[in-house]
Amino acid sequence: MIPAGFEYHRPGDIASAIGILQEHGDEARVIAGGHSLIPMMKLRMAEMGHLVDLQAIDELKGIEVGSDTVTLGAMVTQHELITHDGLATAIPLIREAALQIADPQVRYMGTVGGNVANGDPGNDMPGLMQCLNASFELSGPDGKRSVAARDFYEAAYFTAREDEEILTRISIPVPGADVGQAYEKQKRKIGDYATAAAAVMVGNGTASVAMTNLADTPIWSEEAGAWLAGGNVDGCVAAMLDAIDPVADNRGPVEFKKHVAAVVLRRAIDRAQSRAG
Amino acid sequence: MNDQTMTPEERAANLKGMGCARKRVEDVRFTQGKGNYVDDIKLDGMLFGAFVRSPYAHARVVSVNKDAALAVPGVVAVLTAEDLAPLGLHWMPTLAGDKQMVLADGKVLFQGQEVAYVVAENRYIAADAAELVDVEYEELPVLTDPFEALKSDVVLREDLAGQTEGAHGPRKHHNHIFTWEQGDKDATEAVLGEADVVAEEMVYYHRTHPCPLETCGCVASMDKVTGKLTLYGTFQAPHAIRTVVSLISGLAEHNIRVISPDIGGGFGNKVGAYAGYVCSVVASIVTGQPVKWVENRMENLMSTAFARDYWMRGKIAATKAGKITGLWCHTTADHGGFDACADPTKFPAGFMNICTGSYDIPVAYLAVDGVYTNKAPGGVAYRCSFRVTEAAYFIERMIEVLAIKLNMDAAELRRINFIKAEQFPYQSALGWEYDSGDYHTAWDKALKAVDYEGLRAEQAQRIEDFKAGKTRKLLGIGLTHFTEIVGAGPVKNCDILGLGMFDSCEIRIHPTGSAIARLGTISQGQGHATTFAQIIASEIGLPADDITLEEGDTDTAPYGLGTYGSRSTPVAGAATAMAARKIRPKAQMIAAYLLEVHDNDVEWDVDRFAVKGAPERFKTMKEIAFAAYNQAIPGLEPGLEAVSYYDPPNMTYPFGAYICVMEIDVDTGEWEVRQFYALDDCGTRINPMIIEGQVHGGVTEALAIAMGQEIAYDEMGNVKTGTLMDFFIPTAWETPNYTTDHTVTPSPHHPIGAKGVGESPNVGGVPAFSNAVHDAFRPFGLVQSHMPHDHWRIWKIANGLGMHG
Known part of the structure; x- marks a missing residue:
């Protein structure tokens, strides 16, 4: 559990951080809260010559709650998401989900940017961001570009982000006040990844549904959302079960996961509907 | 108030002796981060060791090339079996009469087995260099199933050909280790053949691991000038380790000093001898520098001693009215690649023959077959006395299975079969003499405390509601009445590597009336410094706060067999009381001399000797202590101290009644413990607060084991649960509230009547949780389902019973 040696960098602005990435190519990786990367380094499953710590970059911090849009700096911690009252009023789903991530110690360090950028199918925020139709700002040598969360994930740990880019901000449209939201997660214990988790928004004739850790990427299903928007819960669940592709692991076999996925999704839908205006 | 005016009760209270919920003296340093653990030890010039471990569960080691590792700056040595062979240290004896490779000698038998040992200037260099040791393996067929292993042509232990x-x-x-038989086979089979009812079931207690918070480790320091080896380590039995090190290294025992510093939990994991200890000692002897080795969490889970892994086939016979007439058990025990079980020598399956439990069963038979497989060696008593958790789980499941067969309430079935209070001392069919017990009283108290009738009524309503589609949650009521056997043990039948399992205490009273006591045991969190001082306080009338406890340094402590199997209070606690009682006669003579009366004219009174009939004329122990050092008393040597080596005449038999009420979601397999009631009878209670803490901790470990914790292997012998992501350790969030209760049935043969408690909650807790799961599904046809009861396995029960539509 001792990582191989590496050079440690602590740039003070985004441009410097990108410069380091350009200089060292795939020998370099950025680190945010470190709760995914450091265990991988200790297991020597991730080895890199240069580690670029983002925590001294002020531009990556801060939560802004506008009337139409919420913006989150990539280095905002899960703890900050939970304790920000304005955010909880605008998009209560984020606090509900963040409270189900790991434990308080991890949430003091773990960041929303790291959670969405790493591409780990076990992470909760990617599915949540797809449900909310967030977009990710990527900063690289050629400037900034924006990628929708729903287009960002390609496979486990593979995303639309290029090696020399850093995920810098997250923009989320504020759902209407009468849109009910819910995040439901089944896990074996505190600190575990989801056996199955569902993020649901429904109301005003619209709906959006995404699920976590049931495929090698988060699963947002347009079809499932359409069924739910039309009030057909069974159709929504069936469409989602079609879209997911879980694999067996210590949490259980595929058959179990599919069953639980449907149960968790129905519970999230129930709760979201009960909160809809 | 002063000594003259205080009542005897007030004086007794001031001592904080037995029965006092005295706060733990250890916690002052532990809660401030000031404990001193093995990894805190830093010695000048200290080197670090790291293992190269096998990624394969069964493979031939074709070659080990250390050149690249040795070329790393800061690497001092790389040891392989070839280097240890000239010293005869490439293999070591196990506690179970087998031998075990220290470093892979030609082949490996489990994933994570030690292949080479890298010694470097710091742990970072050691870890880097370990990656560079180039081992060529040739994979061999893997056996992970003990039943398959007994049929297979594949020879695991070629050294035993x-x-x-x-x-x-x-x-x-060739893959069989031993058969151990107890009881009367023919008579038992005759009873089974003629019985009204026979219930038969396979009960599997899965493989798990003690997983103490602190992993195993040591620092070996050979002083080449004095020829003395100091070995610091996470040892639950430091004296036995000294003797073992002497026997296998050839170093004279007086030249070895073993020190167990603060230990962060043991639970049986730190009883055995590990390759890391041997390699560190050799490395220190070779280099002349201290060498530290501390495992990481994955190494601990993969390679150091596991627990359980018993396949127990049972048959239980009864009359139609529910009176049990016989019990039969055949166990297939998966021991892994080497038989490194930690059991007394004559008990290769530990005290599994306590499997008649709390019940008056006239005839019984037990056979245990030990088997080699490609899994890690071990088989330790994880927070229990040797294999007692397995025995208790077996009988408490068999009782439930029999209750189903008889269509009888399981609480009532237990009641009509309990050994009666008047039957003690009770001779069990499998050879034990239970010292004392009052099971009916405890059982009735427990059932009343939880309103058992009310719970059953609620459960009946819940079943109706479930069938009517009003709820998807079931209610399970898990019952257990367990009997432990602890305090190993009488030297006449209990030894480890030939060392009789007595224990010891030495008490020295200082001139000012304070004292130090040294014991052969070693606390790993049990609170010995708190409780043993309380025994001494009550026995010789000095305040517990004035008594220091010291354990774990073999140069200063008297010889003892250490702390595991709930033996500290039954054995070392008895030695403590006996040593204190040896001090009293001399104190009496000193008091009589000071009071100018005959020895027989003074009598003991809480904290003093007083003249008979004249209680105002007395000498306190404090005064007596000073006199022992400053008076020339005719016929008496100066000083006031005593030592006792206590060989217990029998084991002690703590018991208890546990009841768990659990809610189960049939759709997701999620569970919630709504209520957990634990009644423990551990005989005389020394410190109620520490007992309560022990029960809380032990039940929490039981919750983990029953509901998710396991060491699982895939068919290639890969460990699937090698990190704490997959190996379940409950946090505060998963831990329910517990209600503790007690009855007191003292042990008749123990000097203070105490029986030991640390492990009871794990022994009783596991069947209580498991029985709750089974009980919830009993109305729907479930008879037996193996632990751990994690979400998907509970879901599988519901699915198998057609509850998912």
Whole structure:
């Protein structure tokens, strides 16, 4: 559990951080809260010559709650998401989900940017961001570009982000006040990844549904959302079960996961509907 | 108030002796981060060791190339079996009469087995260099199923080829270790053949791991000038380790000093001897520098001693009215690649023959077959006395299975079969003499405390509601009445590597009336410094706060067999009381001299000797202590101290009644413990607060084991649960509230009547949780389902019973 040696960098602005990435190519990786990367380094499953710590970059911090849009700096911690009252009023789903991530110690360090950028199918925020139709700002040598969360994930740990880019901000449209939201997660214990988790928004004739850790990427299903928007819960669940592709692991076999996925999704839908205006 | 005016009760209270919920003196340093653990030890010039471990569960080691590792700056040595062979240290004896490779000698038998040992200037260099040791393996067929292993042509232990006789009798197959039989086979089978009812079931207690918070480790320091080896380590039995190190290294025992510093939990994991200890000692002898080795969490889970892994086939016979007439058990015990079980020598399956439990069963038979497989060696008593958790789980499941067969309430079935209070001392069919017990009283108190009738009524309503589609949650009521056997043990039948399992205490009273006591045991969190001082306080009338406890340094402490199997209070606690009682006669003579009366004219009174009939004329122990050092008393040597080596006449038999009420979601397999009631009878209670803490901790470990914790292997012998992501350790969030209760049935043969408690909650807790799961599904047809009861396995029960539509 001792990582191989590496050079440690602590740039003070985004441009410097990108410069380091350009200089060292795939020998370099950025680190945010470190709760995914450091265990991988200790297991020597991730080895890199240069580690670029983002925590001294002020531009990556801060939560802004506008009337139409919420913006989150990539280095905002899960703890900050939970304790920000304005955010909880605008998009209560984020606090509900963040409270189900790991434990308080991890949430003091773990960041929303790291959670969405790493591409780990076990992470909760990617599915949540797809449900909310967030977009990710990527900063690289050629400037900034924006990628929708729903287009960002390609496979486990593979995303639309290029090696020399850093995920810098997250923009989320504020759902209407009468849109009910819910995040439901089944896990074996505190600190575990989801056996199955569902993020649901429904109301005003619209709906959006995404699920976590049931495929090698988060699963947002347009079809499932359409069924739910039309009030057909069974159709929504069936469409989602079609879209997911879980694999067996210590949490259980595929058959179990599919069953639980449907149960968790129905519970999230129930709760979201009960909160809809 | 002063000594003259205080009542005896007030004076007794001031001592904080037995029965006082005295706060733990250890916690002052532990809660401030000031404990001193092995990894806190830093010595000048200290080197670090790291293992190269096998990624394969069964493979031939074709070659080990250390050149690249040795070329790393800061690497001092790389040891392999070839280097240890000239010293005869490439293999070491196990506690179970087998031998075990220290470093892979030609082949590996489990994933994570030690292949080479890298010694470097710091742990970072050691870890880097370990990656560079180039080992060529040739994979061999893997056996992870003990039943398959007994049929397979694959020979796991080639070193034992042709040996048909093992340490515990004949070997029936090249992967067979021993057969251990107890009881009367013919009589039991005759009873089974004629019985009204026979219930039969396979009960599997899965493989798990003690997983103490602190992993195993040591610092070996050979002083080449004095020729003395100091070995610091996470040892639950430091004196036995000293003797073992002497026997296998050839160093004279007086030149070895073993020190167990603060230990962060043991639970049986730190009883055995590990390759890391041997390699560190050799490395220190070779280099002349201290060498530290501390495992990481994955190494701890993969390679150091596991627990359980018993396949127990049972048959239980009864009359139609529910009176049990016989019990039969055949166990297939998966021991892994080497038999490194930690059991007394004559008990290769530990005290599994306590499996008649709390019940008056006239005839019984037990056979245990030990088997080699490609899994890690071990088989330790994880927070229990040797294999008692397995025995208790077996009988408490068999009782439930029989209750189903008889269509009877399981609480009532237990009641009509309990050994009655007047039957003690009770001779069990499998050879034990239970010292004392009052099971009916405890059982009735427990059932009343939880309103058992009310719970059953609620459960009946819940079943109706479930069938009517009003709820998807079931209610399970898990019952357990367990009997432990602890305090190993009488030297006449209990030894480890030939060392009799007595224990010891030495008490020295200082001139000012304070004292130090040294014991052969070692606390790993049990609070010995708190409780043993309380025993001494009550026995010799000095305040517990004025008594220092010291354990774990073999140069200063009297010889003892250490702390595991709930033996500290039954054995060392008895030695403590006996040592204190040896001090009293001399104190009496000193008091009589000071009071100018005959020895027989003074009597003991809480904290003093007083003249008979004149209680105002007395000498306190404090005064007596000073006199022992400053008076020339005719016929008496100066000083006031005593030592006792206590060989217990029998084991002690703590018992308890546990009831768990659990809610189960049939759709997701999620569970919630709504209520957990634990009644423990551990005989005389020394410190109620520490007992309560022990029960809370032990039940929490039981919750983990029953509901998710396991060491699982895939068919290639890969460990699937090698990190704490997959190996379940409950946090505060998963831990329910517990209600503790007690009855007191003192042990008749123990000097203070105490029986030991640390492990009871794990022994009783596991069947209580498991029985709750089974009980919830009993109305729907479930008879037996194996632990751990994690979400998907509970879901599988519901699915198998057609509850998912």
